[in-house]
Amino acid sequence: MLELTAILKEHQLKVTPQRLSIFKMLRNTKVHPSAETIYNSLREEHPTMSLATVYKTLDSFVQHRLIQQLNLGEDSYRYDANITPHLHIQCVNCKEVVDMPLLTQVISLREEVENTSGFKLTGEQIYFYGLCPTCQKKRILIKC
Amino acid sequence: MLELTAILKEHQLKVTPQRLSIFKMLRNTKVHPSAETIYNSLREEHPTMSLATVYKTLDSFVQHRLIQQLNLGEDSYRYDANITPHLHIQCVNCKEVVDMPLLTQVISLREEVENTSGFKLTGEQIYFYGLCPTCQKKRILIKC
DNA sequence: GTTACTGCAAAGCCTTTGCAGCTGA
DNA sequence: TCAGCTGCAAAGGCTTTGCAGTAAC
Numbered sequence: 113m114l115e116l117t118a119i120l121k122e123h124q125l126k127v128t129p130q131r132l133s134i135f136k137m138l139r140n141t142k143v144h145p146s147a148e149t150i151y152n153s154l155r156e157e158h159p160t161m162s163l164a165t166v167y168k169t170l171d172s173f174v175q176h177r178l179i180q181q182l183n184l185g186e187d188s189y190r191y192d193a194n195i196t197p198h199l200h201i202q203c204v205n206c207k208e209v210v211d212m213p214l215l216t217q218v219i220s221l222r223e224e225v226e227n228t229s230g231f232k233l234t235g236e237q238i239y240f241y242g243l244c245p246t247c248q249k250k251r252i253l254i255k256c
Numbered sequence: 257m258l259e260l261t262a263i264l265k266e267h268q269l270k271v272t273p274q275r276l277s278i279f280k281m282l283r284n285t286k287v288h289p290s291a292e293t294i295y296n297s298l299r300e301e302h303p304t305m306s307l308a309t310v311y312k313t314l315d316s317f318v319q320h321r322l323i324q325q326l327n328l329g330e331d332s333y334r335y336d337a338n339i340t341p342h343l344h345i346q347c348v349n350c351k352e353v354v355d356m357p358l359l360t361q362v363i364s365l366r367e368e369v370e371n372t373s374g375f376k377l378t379g380e381q382i383y384f385y386g387l388c389p390t391c392q393k394k395r396i397l398i399k400c
Numbered sequence: 401g402t403t404a405c406t407g408c409a410a411a412g413c414c415t416t417t418g419c420a421g422c423t424g425a
Numbered sequence: 426t427c428a429g430c431t432g433c434a435a436a437g438g439c440t441t442t443g444c445a446g447t448a449a450c
Binding site: 181183184185199201203204210212215217218220221222224225228229230231232233235236237238239240241242243244245248 | 328354359362373377379388
């Protein structure tokens with residue numbers, strides 16, 4: 113908790129209860145929530161907090177590289193406090209998103225992309241889609 | 257041109273002038289345009305065509321796997337008639353998007369992700385971001 | 401003749417913005 | 426104190442929807 117405060121201060125961000133709650137919530141979850149989900153899960157703790165504050169806070173955190181924004185092709189963004197290099201896998205059925213560390217293949221892929229394209233790379237977003245183990249057990253048919 | 261008609265018919269899609277134009281335009285460009293861009297570039301040819309028709313057509317094509325929708329983290333989607341497996345690289349400065357065939361590293365990455373995660377994978381989206389050769393020559397500073 | 405598509409307008413939805421008031425440092 | 430944050434409401438921007446008319450087959 114104190115650690116979170118220190119991180120925000122390091123980035124010259126004012127430490128407000130709302131920000132701390134959002135930051136703490138994101139660092140303690142693995143579900144990669146949307147702004148709406150974060151807002152709803154914190155309504156009990158902060159009944160007067162507005163959705164706009166959640167958006168502004170998330171945007172501020174993204175700017176300061178404290179969290180990252182995920183674009184999974186859904187209606188809304190998701191947010192992830194894991195900022196170590198990693199890729200995401202989403203279940204096409206239950207929509208769960210799991211992390212996976214960037215494997216050695218990604219490092220060499222990145223190098224080859226850089227060499228072949230001539231781009232000077234600064235980042236990447238890698239998303240895999242499929243059926244998670246749980247949904248496989250439920251024998252759910254993949255529609256596509 | 258006849259080929260395009262045949263492809264649409266194969267998919268039980270009615271062949272209308274609007275659809276043919278959109279399909280043709282997408283298959284003859286490398287810029288990965290947005291719906292708005294497609295709409296504007298076809299206004300001269302189809303002055304009465306509405307943006308809603310463009311969206312409906314694109315959605316229909318995506319459903320039938322004739323094109324793919326790209327999510328680059330911009331305000332709007334982009335569309336790509338190249339449906340062979342490939343990854344995308346976007347210039348963080350000029351926003352240009354280029355294709356690159358899926359390299360061998362991706363195949364082995366995919367296998368390892370499948371084995372490690374237990375997911376049964378059905379697809380992936382891989383985006384790299386960086387500075388394209390042209391913008392590098394312009395000595396543009398990367399802000400992030 | 402059916403079925404499906406087009407075009408227009410309106411609505412939907414996520415996200416951003418403006419601004420007054422408040423609060424953390 | 427005072428820059429910066431919060432909260433409310435409204436606006437913005439992309440995309441979807443409803444529906445009547447029209448075109449493809």
